[in-house]
Amino acid sequence: MTTATLEKAAAADAPRKQKVILAEGNEAAALGVALARPDMVSVYPITPQSSLVEHLAKLIADGRMDADIVDAEGEHSVLSVLQGGALAGARTYTATCGPGLAFMFEPYFRTPGMRLPIVLTIVTRDGITPQSVWGGHQDAMTVREAGWIQVYCENVQEVLDTTVMAFKIAEHHDVMLPVNVCLDGNYLSYGASRVELPDQADVDEFMGEKDVNWHVALDPLRPMAVDPLTGGTTGKGPQTFVRYRKGQCRGMQNALAVIEEVHADWAKRIGRSFAPLVEEYRLEDAEFAIMTLGSMTGAAKDAIDEARDAGKKVGLIKIKTFSPFPVDALMKALAKVRALGVIDRSVGFRWNCGPMYQETLGVLYRLGRHIPSMSFIGGLAGADITIPHVHRVIADTEALLNGATAPTEPVWLNEKD
């Protein structure tokens, strides 16, 4: 192949021109949904998700999006409508948060069991009580054992891009699982920033042909009973049940590779790349690291840069894919450091630490090498995780590296703000 041909091929593959706009996270999510061309969206408004569904309604009302919008009477029905739609072949989408997600839990848990590739944005909101309409990861963390894929976005552009990719991941035949795109309430939902809007034709090529219910359908042309009763405590009943559960677990594990593939394909076609599972930031020569999730990563990266400038050998590990938990990728990152501080934006009540920290302990155990670590909890109920907060994390973690004893309680970053 000559150089000229190579260039020509590269040009053909190059993304079409992207429109630059200013958008909030909720609007970016809505635009991402529109690009993915779902057949059906069902919505019920809840703070801080409301503007997302308002944008969707407007996009549909303006004819910029061709989807059936079902204004259901509550989140429970929202997801139920989508299950029906998916079983009839629809690509489906919704968004919710906090109490809405809790109310949705009954059909929510069932969705991955039926292997329905529904995409649901959690505009994360802290759990009540006390009453709060502000951000925090408690809602998404609380349902982390329900079998959904969960990915967390760092910024508004990633929200838009990940929303499109989520459909492709969910509908992949090796996965066939619903996906939560988690975007931080307040910080991302209302935070406006520069966003590049991919060209619809590029996205169409990226998405390929729609095929969402090849495995299960409620269709008179291929009648089947969906979700039969499993009878008996031995034999066919439990065997069927185990087959379902093992299938879900296999789909989850398959998702790790599929998420990477899809991100690579996105980078190739759209021209933007994001770390699919775990992002390593300035980790190559780091002695210790801090771990982040979601929008806090922006401030954390700035703090890392400042710490580096101050001569500290610190790096950052960002989790993008929280479910399935990216054990291998995280092990690879952790192998590079000797102390770790983990910042959670939610509470793990059972272990008295952050939930991501708790998950990470399992990976540290697998690593087979003792790395001192500690848990930080911050940003609850809309509180800010600022650069000074991250500096405290860096300092406490560095102390571990230098032989300090890890506290048995988490550090509550905003306790005295």
Added chain:
Amino acid sequence: MGRAYSTIAFDPAKCDGCGDCMKACAQAKTGTDDVARSRIQIYGRGDATEKDFELALCRQCADPKCVTVCPAGALNKDGTTGVIGWDASKCVDCLLCTVGCAYAGIALDETAGHVSKCDTCDGNPACVPACPHGALKYITTANIYNEVGDWEDLFAPGLAGCQGCNTELLMRHTLRRVGPDTVLATPPGCVPGMGSVGFNGTTGTKIPVFHPLLTNTAAMLAGIKRQYKRVGREVQALAIAGDGGASDVGFQSLSGAAERGEQMLFMVVDNEGYMNTGMQRSSCTPYGAWTSTTPVGETSRGKTQDAKNLPLIMVNHRCAYVATASTAYMEDLYEKLDKAIAASKTGFAYLHVYSPCTTGWRFPSNLNMEVARKAVETNFVMLWEYTPQEGLHFTKSVDNPLPVTDYLKAMGRFRHLEPEQVEHIQKKVVENQKFVERMTEHAHVG
């Protein structure tokens, strides 16, 4: 499939022995008032109270012995009408037919010197309208079976319902009616308990069927229907749900779908409780009824609240169609089913079918239809239909109801009732009747 036939039914509880039927028959068949020549004969039972009457009348048997024992070929069952016809020109007056019949359906007319028997007056029996008490009815339900009997039964054979349950009848006939281009939702309850969705990977139907949650039947169906509509396919969305899932925990999604006018037929099989799981109370359970969660004991005499009237609540959603029905009135049910299916093409259609539960209400398994009938005859439940255009009207008269005790005493779940509880129920029946009657008066047009 064989044919079913219309038949004259007799309810001894309503007969007072007035003999008007015999007079009408004698007049119609002999042109005289000689009731001895009537082909229907009423007999008072001298050994019981004067209210007990019995009858001799041809049952137009499917397998008539009178025909087989006739040596002259003078008797024949008409394959179309089911009537056993007597050919005078062939009869030899040997009376062997009277030896064949166990019910005195064919007997000697001594004046004529020949046997005579009921011929149903060519499908318009004179005796029936002559009865002033409604003890005689000409049941034409057979027409339904003849029409739909050959249509494909879309349920598997051998559904595992309780003995005597009418829900299987309802399921099979409803599916026959809607046909194979249907997606069926059967939320947790008796219907999947009978095997509609199958067990361990089998299926109970020949159409797509699923278990929604108890709570989201209407929502899931709405999603299915909307997607097929979007892609231009005509698919019927049908739910066959229990009263518990519809009136209690599933009410929100039901109400939401009705408000949005989702295009589906939502059928509630109301057996007045959570019967599949051991007969717990639902909000459709009537006052005073025993259930496993409203038990009868030292300090408790059954449910202490009146039932929620779910169909009336659905009327207030201004659904495209709302009706109540009973399997004791199959023709009425079928008419409503047809209208509900038609309405579901453009909006939300709701059909509430009262379904006595042999197991949970505690009555003999052969009495399901009788209990269902008594519920209607006492106005314990009322049969009506509603459309936004025509308003609400009764499809079965609510005048001259039987006392509610006739219904209550038919089953075990009310056996413990104190007189004041019965009084309360009777009062509520009257109150409900007046309430619905007022709605019929206020039926608006347009």
Added chain:
Amino acid sequence: MDRATEHTKYLIAGSSHAALEAINAIRMHDPEGSLTVVTRDSHLPYSPTVLPYVVSGKSAPARIFLRDEDFFARNKVSYRPESALKALHADENTAELADGSTIVYEKLLLATGASPAIPPIPGIDTVSYHVLRTLDDALKLRGAIAASKQAVVLGAGLVGMHAAENLVKAGASVTIVEMSDQLTSGYFDKVAADMIEQAFRDAGAKIMTGSRVVRLEPTAAGAKLTLENGTTLAADLLLVATGVKPEMAYLNGSGVEHAQGILVDDRMQTTVTNVWAAGDCAQARGFFTGTQVMNAILPDATLQGRVAGMAMAGDPGIQEYAGGVPLNTYHFFGRHAISVGSSKVPEGGEVVTRFDEKTGHYLKAIFGADGCLSGIFGVNEFFDGGVMAQLILRRIDLTPLRDRFVANPLAVGREIMSQTWR
């Protein structure tokens, strides 16, 4: 073998009531299995019971048939008239027919009915006489009646009595000669028989009960009969109606056990595998005796035919034969007599009679010690024979209703049965 032997799944010999019911029962359960009916008759199926009415002219011969040709086609039945069963080789499942052909069957029903029993009176083979069992007999007799001036009927069973009435009505002088001391013995009791006798005498018939014919001689006009007491009777028409005997000559060497008739169990199976029998040729359980008896009446023939058909087809819905209950109706000179059940009074039983000489209403009811009806007989007293038979078969204790029942068996019987199906 020169020609292929015909095979059939079901072979039925005979074509009257028992055979027709068997066809029906088989087809209810097995719509397709090959079915062949062979019969000695040359006509479509008819009932022997209708023949007196053919003789009287009440029934047009062309309109007495119980089934038309189409019936056999519709039911996939090969119908072979004039093919009497000649011999049965049960060990080979083969039937040999009068026309020389053979049929191999899987299941065989013998419903060959009965033929007139001809008494061994000296000289009977020298005179010409009539019998009445087939349509051809009936047509011959009908032709003879018109010309008869002086007729003698031998035997006062229902066939003889019907024929005698026809002869009387045709204007002949008729004498009925009966060995026993009453008419219609075996059907009706003495009181009823006397009423019947009176009706015949009133119409001009001569009745000679307790009389035995000892010699028959041919005469120019017909025959001369000599009775035991020396009386002689001249007849231009002689009808021998002294009863019937089952048609079963073909059984010789077949191994099928028979006594008065072909012995069958409660599923109408004979003593031989794959062979059943029903109707007038069968000797089956009697309801009252429990032993095998002859009960050659039409209602039982239909019932037995059905049981046999269901058994042959393997229909699991079969109900075993409960035993025959005698049932007879008799219409004479505008009056009627009905007999249901046994005339024998059971041990500890009770007989209730009611007789109104003025109106000629007669009723006799017999109850067992258990209070159940065992027989009921009436003249000019109409009650439903079918209802009474059910009261007997269902063994319904009538003790609490006894007085009302005897006063009005029609109404009380109907009340009881009405409750079973409204």
